[in-house]
Amino acid sequence: MEKFEVLSPDRVTIEFDTPYYTSKEKAFEAFDNWKKRYEFQGYYSSVDYGRIPLESLEDYIYVRKISNN
Numbered sequence: 001m002e003k004f005e006v007l008s009p010d011r012v013t014i015e016f017d018t019p020y021y022t023s024k025e026k027a028f029e030a031f032d033n034w035k036k037r038y039e040f041q042g043y044y045s046s047v048d049y050g051r052i053p054l055e056s057l058e059d060y061i062y063v064r065k066i067s068n069n
Contacts, residue, residue, distance in 0.1 A: 003067040009060035
């Protein structure tokens with residue numbers, strides 16, 4: 001089974017309860033839900049990149065395959 005993880009621009013997992021997702025589609029669904037947490041302020045604040053507008057946030061996250069088993 002494939003497993004994917006989603007890391008924030010600061011390379012921290014976006015969800016500690018679910019450290020991985022079973023498809024790339026589910027990983028991006030989790031990203032969309034995570035991004036909603038920042039809608040009230042309109043941006044994600046990153047240590048490395050400063051304020052990232054939400055419409056650009058997908059360009060800064062890391063979605064990577066962590067297993068094929």
